[in-house]
Amino acid sequence: MATHKLLLLPGDGIGPEVMGEVKRLIDWLNSAGIAKFETDSGLVGGAAYDAHKVSISEGDMAKAKDADAVIFGAVGGPKWDAVPYEVRPEAGLLRLRKDLGLFANLRPAVCYPALADASSLKREAVEGLDIVIVRELTGGVYFGEPKTITDLGNGQKRAIDTQVYDTYEIERIARVAFDLARKRRNKVTSMEKRNVMKSGVLWNEVVTQVHKREYADVTLEHQLADSGGMMLVKWPKQFDVIVTDNLFGDMLSDIAAMLTGSLGMLPSASLGEVDVKSKKRKALYEPVHGSAPDIAGKGLANPIAMISSFGMALRYSFDMGTLADKVDQAIAAVLASGLRTADIKSEGTTAASTTQMGEAILKEL
Amino acid sequence: MATHKLLLLPGDGIGPEVMGEVKRLIDWLNSAGIAKFETDSGLVGGAAYDAHKVSISEGDMAKAKDADAVIFGAVGGPKWDAVPYEVRPEAGLLRLRKDLGLFANLRPAVCYPALADASSLKREAVEGLDIVIVRELTGGVYFGEPKTITDLGNGQKRAIDTQVYDTYEIERIARVAFDLARKRRNKVTSMEKRNVMKSGVLWNEVVTQVHKREYADVTLEHQLADSGGMMLVKWPKQFDVIVTDNLFGDMLSDIAAMLTGSLGMLPSASLGEVDVKSKKRKALYEPVHGSAPDIAGKGLANPIAMISSFGMALRYSFDMGTLADKVDQAIAAVLASGLRTADIKSEGTTAASTTQMGEAILKEL
Ligand SMILES: CC(C)[C@H](C(=O)O)[C@@H](O)C(=O)O
Numbered sequence: 001m002a003t004h005k006l007l008l009l010p011g012d013g014i015g016p017e018v019m020g021e022v023k024r025l026i027d028w029l030n031s032a033g034i035a036k037f038e039t040d041s042g043l044v045g046g047a048a049y050d051a052h053k054v055s056i057s058e059g060d061m062a063k064a065k066d067a068d069a070v071i072f073g074a075v076g077g078p079k080w081d082a083v084p085y086e087v088r089p090e091a092g093l094l095r096l097r098k099d100l101g102l103f104a105n106l107r108p109a110v111c112y113p114a115l116a117d118a119s120s121l122k123r124e125a126v127e128g129l130d131i132v133i134v135r136e137l138t139g140g141v142y143f144g145e146p147k148t149i150t151d152l153g154n155g156q157k158r159a160i161d162t163q164v165y166d167t168y169e170i171e172r173i174a175r176v177a178f179d180l181a182r183k184r185r186n187k188v189t190s191m192e193k194r195n196v197m198k199s200g201v202l203w204n205e206v207v208t209q210v211h212k213r214e215y216a217d218v219t220l221e222h223q224l225a226d227s228g229g230m231m232l233v234k235w236p237k238q239f240d241v242i243v244t245d246n247l248f249g250d251m252l253s254d255i256a257a258m259l260t261g262s263l264g265m266l267p268s269a270s271l272g273e274v275d276v277k278s279k280k281r282k283a284l285y286e287p288v289h290g291s292a293p294d295i296a297g298k299g300l301a302n303p304i305a306m307i308s309s310f311g312m313a314l315r316y317s318f319d320m321g322t323l324a325d326k327v328d329q330a331i332a333a334v335l336a337s338g339l340r341t342a343d344i345k346s347e348g349t350t351a352a353s354t355t356q357m358g359e360a361i362l363k364e365l
Numbered sequence: 366m367a368t369h370k371l372l373l374l375p376g377d378g379i380g381p382e383v384m385g386e387v388k389r390l391i392d393w394l395n396s397a398g399i400a401k402f403e404t405d406s407g408l409v410g411g412a413a414y415d416a417h418k419v420s421i422s423e424g425d426m427a428k429a430k431d432a433d434a435v436i437f438g439a440v441g442g443p444k445w446d447a448v449p450y451e452v453r454p455e456a457g458l459l460r461l462r463k464d465l466g467l468f469a470n471l472r473p474a475v476c477y478p479a480l481a482d483a484s485s486l487k488r489e490a491v492e493g494l495d496i497v498i499v500r501e502l503t504g505g506v507y508f509g510e511p512k513t514i515t516d517l518g519n520g521q522k523r524a525i526d527t528q529v530y531d532t533y534e535i536e537r538i539a540r541v542a543f544d545l546a547r548k549r550r551n552k553v554t555s556m557e558k559r560n561v562m563k564s565g566v567l568w569n570e571v572v573t574q575v576h577k578r579e580y581a582d583v584t585l586e587h588q589l590a591d592s593g594g595m596m597l598v599k600w601p602k603q604f605d606v607i608v609t610d611n612l613f614g615d616m617l618s619d620i621a622a623m624l625t626g627s628l629g630m631l632p633s634a635s636l637g638e639v640d641v642k643s644k645k646r647k648a649l650y651e652p653v654h655g656s657a658p659d660i661a662g663k664g665l666a667n668p669i670a671m672i673s674s675f676g677m678a679l680r681y682s683f684d685m686g687t688l689a690d691k692v693d694q695a696i697a698a699v700l701a702s703g704l705r706t707a708d709i710k711s712e713g714t715t716a717a718s719t720t721q722m723g724e725a726i727l728k729e730l
């Protein structure tokens with residue numbers, strides 16, 4: 001059995017608590033002889049700032065580069081609101097994405113049937129919803145230069161951010177979306193603002209070309225990001241795979257997640273390019289929810305998004321699709337049994353702490 | 366009685382039809398001696414391209430500058446998808462915004478009680494909803510330079526858009542938001558991505574300063590634009606006035622509009638700075654909905670957003686608040702009577718064409 005190297009980066013807020021439940025799962029997989037994971041852990045975000053005055057240390061970056069997959073909790077919180085911009089908690093996550101080349105962020109928005117009523121949308125609008133947002137993650141306005149604030153004198157400052165996209169960046173993320181669609185309902189919707197942004201014009205052009213050249217069998221639609229956002233709210237089931245840039249993807253994937261009513265349940269995968277020699281790709285897995293500092297340390301956090309993110313690692317990094325399916329089924333079974341953490345509690349269901357939820361899922365497995 | 370100069374720019378798609386109903390209203394106001402409007406009209410968008418190969422002619426731009434208010438329909442449609450970028454339909458609207466200095470875009474998202482069930486959100490989430498998005502409209506990534514596509518050779522192109530904000534641009538839009546909040550529920554939520562964008566850092570800083578210095582009596586909250594979008598979907602009633610930049614405002618105001626279930630009903634106002642001498646400000650009023658080319662020319666379009674935009678003109682440009690209230694009441698009364706255009710038709714209501722709806726509102730007045 002191959003040994004897989006994992007780096008666990010719990011981060012801040014509820015990060016360590018939900019990571020604890022993944023740790024429990026990994027320990028069991030190891031001791032039951034189902035898989036062989038070698039785990040190491042590190043600090044990121046506010047936790048790294050408190051320890052070393054950085055958002056991630058060089059040592060932990062090296063470990064991340066060396067790992068077969070990084071399992072990431074969450075970063076940030078009011079405690080670090082005033083730290084210098086360069087070492088704010090989010091910088092650690094952004095550096096991981098950029099330095100590991102994790103250009104493809106896959107964010108499934110799935111409505112768990114047991115939770116359809118938790119959505120602010122009508123049941124018929126979200127029941128059975130199963131879409132994936134494919135978000136470009138290492139380009140665009142997140143990393144483009146110049147990115148500056150300049151003092152102009154006279155009490156005036158000027159802030160500049162730069163959105164940059166090259167053809168190859170759009171090509172490779174488009175391919176990820178089309179490949180994924182082929183395994184699903186064979187439809188891709190590309191979203192940009194070509195009526196206002198030059199990057200939208202190029203995005204539209206390149207996605208269209210890749211489609212024509214390599215994926216003519218997949219249905220491709222284009223929508224402006226603003227009306228795409230509207231359509232997402234109006235009737236999300238019209239979509240299968242949505243491909244969009246870093247900033248639109250940030251907004252649209254959060255909105256899609258909220259639609260499902262299952263925010264505490266949703267995982268994500270951030271993937272790099274497949275290395276030609278080793279056939280491996282760098283990867284980071286993290287829940288869509290944030291660090292939720294208000295409930296941290298109280299045993300209230302829902303570990304499902306984190307466990308489900310680890311499930312994505314099994315699927316995308318370690319080719320253990322069957323085991324990943326079993327994790328998904330265990331989560332569904334525990335929900336069907338009526339167990340609920342505080343965020344998804346409703347009448348007639350049984351309250352569970354973070355640990356109780358993690359243990360129940362493990363028992364089900 | 367003062368004479369007010371209006372420029373009507375119907376534009377494309379359903380623009381001319383819905384503008385027809387405003388024209389009817391203006392004619393009546395004139396003939397009944399209630400007001401004195403001098404109207405002129407011009408071409409914008411695809412209509413201007415078809416006539417003159419531009420998105421708006423210099424003559425019409427001059428008229429717009431000379432008018433007390435511009436009443437704008439909608440632009441764009443598949444017919445002009447392939448026209449050169451510089452003269453695409455949207456360029457006409459963007460030039461009007463920029464050259465008239467219309468930096469403040471007010472987009473109310475109101476849920477008409479009679480239409481609460483048309484929303485994809487649950488009734489309790491949207492019933493009684495009444496928020497305003499204050500969107501910065503002449504800065505940010507819409508107008509920042511460089512804005513280019515460069516051929517890098519090797520089949521590679523690079524697209525660049527630039528987000529730029531200066532202190533004064535953020536100050537003046539913040540003041541619009543705070544002033545508006547004082548006349549409403551006294552709360553402003555500012556949205557940006559300060560954790561990723563330098564413009565978000567400056568935005569946050571300047572809004573905070575303006576608040577402290579001039580509007581300490583108003584409640585101010587800050588949210589990251591992605592979680593703000595989530596909150597908008599989860600529980601929109603927590604907001605009163607939202608202030609945000611041009612691109613986030615584009616996305617968030619469309620989403621807010623869709624939440625209400627009343628998209629065909631929502632107006633918007635785009636305002637310039639008040640001139641110190643004349644005490645006048647440039648202004649443009651337009652419906653939030655687009656040109657809807659699929660239903661154009663069929664008498665199916667809902668004229669309410671357009672009429673209601675004219676109502677905003679009465680309020681903000683001509684100090685006719687009482688008349689504006691009457692327009693709003695007439696719209697509400699017609700809806701209560703059960704009359705509906707196709708977009709908002711539901712069981713047990715009476716179908717109306719664009720003209721029938723316009724006439725009914727006028728009769729009610
Ligand atoms: C934490 C933050 C930098 C991040 C982002 O903006 O990408 C988050 O919102 C996300 O979506 O993963």
Ligand SMILES: CC(C)[C@H](C(=O)O)[C@@H](O)C(=O)O
Nearest residue numbers: 195196226441455458459615
């Ligand atoms: C037509 C387009 C240029 C415009 C924008 O992006 O601002 C529209 O979406 C809007 O919101 O008014």
